[in-house]
Amino acid sequence: MDRRKASLLIAGGALGGLGILAIPYLGSSGVRIVGFPTLPVFDETAAQIVPANAKVATELARTYNIKVKIHPELRILCRTADAVSTLVQWAREHDIPFAIRSGGHCFAGHSQHRRLVIDLREMQYVEINQQQQIVSVGSGQHIGPLHRLLAKAGFGIPAGVCPDVAIGGHVLGGGIGYASRQSGLLCDQLQSLEQVNAQGQLVLASNEQNEDLFWGSRGGGGNLGIVTRFTFSLRKLTQLNVISIHRRLSTKDTAQLLADWQEWSQRQPFGTTTHIKITKYPTGGMLVSFTGQSTEPRDRLVMAMAGIFAGTVPDFERDITTGSPIEALAKEPEGGNLPGVYEFVQHELLRQALDLDQCLALLEILESHIVNGAYLFFEPLDGAVNDVAADATAFPHRGKAVFIVQCSTTIDNIFQREERLAGVLAVKAFMQPFSTGGAYVNYPDADLENPAQAYWGDNLPRLSAIKRKYDPDNMFRHRQGIPLDR
Numbered sequence: 001m002d003r004r005k006a007s008l009l010i011a012g013g014a015l016g017g018l019g020i021l022a023i024p025y026l027g028s029s030g031v032r033i034v035g036f037p038t039l040p041v042f043d044e045t046a047a048q049i050v051p052a053n054a055k056v057a058t059e060l061a062r063t064y065n066i067k068v069k070i071h072p073e074l075r076i077l078c079r080t081a082d083a084v085s086t087l088v089q090w091a092r093e094h095d096i097p098f099a100i101r102s103g104g105h106c107f108a109g110h111s112q113h114r115r116l117v118i119d120l121r122e123m124q125y126v127e128i129n130q131q132q133q134i135v136s137v138g139s140g141q142h143i144g145p146l147h148r149l150l151a152k153a154g155f156g157i158p159a160g161v162c163p164d165v166a167i168g169g170h171v172l173g174g175g176i177g178y179a180s181r182q183s184g185l186l187c188d189q190l191q192s193l194e195q196v197n198a199q200g201q202l203v204l205a206s207n208e209q210n211e212d213l214f215w216g217s218r219g220g221g222g223n224l225g226i227v228t229r230f231t232f233s234l235r236k237l238t239q240l241n242v243i244s245i246h247r248r249l250s251t252k253d254t255a256q257l258l259a260d261w262q263e264w265s266q267r268q269p270f271g272t273t274t275h276i277k278i279t280k281y282p283t284g285g286m287l288v289s290f291t292g293q294s295t296e297p298r299d300r301l302v303m304a305m306a307g308i309f310a311g312t313v314p315d316f317e318r319d320i321t322t323g324s325p326i327e328a329l330a331k332e333p334e335g336g337n338l339p340g341v342y343e344f345v346q347h348e349l350l351r352q353a354l355d356l357d358q359c360l361a362l363l364e365i366l367e368s369h370i371v372n373g374a375y376l377f378f379e380p381l382d383g384a385v386n387d388v389a390a391d392a393t394a395f396p397h398r399g400k401a402v403f404i405v406q407c408s409t410t411i412d413n414i415f416q417r418e419e420r421l422a423g424v425l426a427v428k429a430f431m432q433p434f435s436t437g438g439a440y441v442n443y444p445d446a447d448l449e450n451p452a453q454a455y456w457g458d459n460l461p462r463l464s465a466i467k468r469k470y471d472p473d474n475m476f477r478h479r480q481g482i483p484l485d486r
């Protein structure tokens, strides 16, 4: 493609949508956007330049949490690692600050920037190697379709439960999913990664090369480069049970179920992982969502579940789908959209299970403080997650916490903010005495007093040293990034 043609391929090739801010820099080496130095030329297969006033810019600015949404002056959709490399060199040369975006799910908006967003959402591919039992995935790959493609091929991976989350941010922070009690965190399955470093070079990291970078990329949450490709090992999967039980229960029954479930969950074989989500019901009581997956034989799973459900949800068995992995996943949401909620989320890492009185007290706070739609969400953090030592990767919470508990509420207008936020904070305050004091970097909280210590604990000094080695000028940064100086 000749240079002039390439320079016109901006925002879908429609210059009309660009207004006057973008001027094709004819006869020169690239494209000019007002307020920026001349951009490199990208072939359309490599990247698409999207200035703020392009027609598609508003749609592309959509993010999971609209509370943190920023419309950048310039977004560049990168389709190849070479394009990322060129862009990093350009940003470095001209000292242009930027954010990195894959799936746009960061609660705290770390993938947003006023100036430039390097956007990897189109780097979506899944290459399965059946023989070696590995899969290579682009950073923008959504988790839902990945689970399905792997299930079709008879494999599983411990990636998370929200189909729209992208692999990029997810695995760099750790990655907790329904297979985590069996296979650990998603980052524990990482064999190697390919990333663009601060000099714009493409480098590989694995247990054999750049081991320190590989260590820091498993739980460090990013900020060491821009990862373009991840390769994971896979687990064979022949049969799967998918559990999806949603019932309205009284607050008292819900508290009993929550107390029972915490003990029950820890006693289950590692092939069974379940989550419990409790939402305040508009007309009283609670909506209990009990979801999960199990590789146990169905009859054994049903027998085990009867132990906690027989009294309150006698017909639970009809909500377990059993079959080949792809059959079992058939009713699960496929994803494909960003709902765009205005959400406040807090979380704590619990050292121990809460007893019945504590569960009752917790639900009373949910009931009295927070309006409809607020929820508590419990995820286990035991099993194979703890087979890996706490200092073997940058994720420091292994062996310290048994559950992660999120509390979240959304608002429709600013007048609801104070009351609903107060409710979330009351839940957090209640849970704090039972907490490790740590925080999961994939559930970032903009209000943490010492975020780096909470996210990385004892692993922080080593992670900071890796940051100093690979990114001494702090090119890859955001408000809660890895500090250079610990």
Ligand SMILES: Cc1cc2nc3c(=O)[nH]c(=O)nc-3n(C[C@H](O)[C@H](O)[C@H](O)COP(=O)(O)OP(=O)(O)OC[C@H]3O[C@@H](n4cnc5c(N)ncnc54)[C@H](O)[C@@H]3O)c2cc1C
Binding pocket: 064, 099, 100, 101, 102, 103, 104, 105, 106, 107, 110, 111, 120, 139, 159, 160, 161, 162, 164, 165, 166, 167, 168, 169, 170, 171, 172, 173, 174, 175, 176, 177, 221, 222, 223, 225, 226, 227, 228, 442, 443, 478
């Ligand atoms: C609805 C919902 C459900 C969730 N469910 C789960 C779950 O089940 N389990 C779980 O563990 N987590 C879960 N999460 C948290 C999720 O793992 C994190 O929000 C994750 O960071 C999102 O990744 P992303 O690429 O979609 O987001 P982004 O906002 O694009 O990125 C998140 C962070 O990673 C950085 N980043 C992204 N890609 C790269 C890259 N290629 N190189 C370097 N840095 C990069 C960004 O700069 C940003 O700081 C959930 C979040 C939401 C909103």
